[in-house]
Amino acid sequence: EVQLVESGGGLVQPGRSLKLSCAASGFTFSNYYMAWVRQAPTKGLEWVASITNSGGSTYYRDSVKGRFTISRDNAKSTLYLQMDSLRSEDTATYYCTRDWPPGGFDYWGQGVMVTVSS
């Protein structure tokens, strides 16, 4: 059974950092692109970043470019999101997702809440 379990969320002050982790199981992690998608309270979905299966290429939305870093450890089947210089507008539930080759995100974690507030 495919499982994606996020951790590392919490309350953080503006300008500070936070690192999210996503432990994957039930599939060959190194075969899949992975991504982070976020959802602000009562709002829609917003793609944040993606990483290729080898980790050799990464993609970001403009609003997080230069502040967030997506990475992965295929030996540990774990996806990461390092978030620096956090802003109030980064407040959201962050979902770890598997990028399914035919298209779309076919598995999602339960989500982890990040609140940026003083």
Next chain:
Amino acid sequence: DIQMTQSPASLSASLGETVTIECRASEDIYNGLAWYQQKPGKSPQLLIYNANSLHTGVPSRFSGSGSGTQYSLKINSLQSEDVASYFCQQYYDYPYTFGAGTKLELK
């Protein structure tokens, strides 16, 4: 960036009714479109990929169609468990973008 305009924002329908949700892309996305269902307090679930392919385990009352810039999700014979929010997403090009969502309620 490719903009995804989804309509309607909310929809009220009766059990057994057929409902349609539309999504328009700001440019041709060559069927690189997915539909998701999200129930309150839950993670989204993939329903449709490549505009018209039903994801594994999704009931056949869900269907997707369209091409170019215009796409739609149809739910036949609405069931109570279909009450949820629905989102379209283009994955033709980065940055991936989602529609604003449609909240489906029972009348």
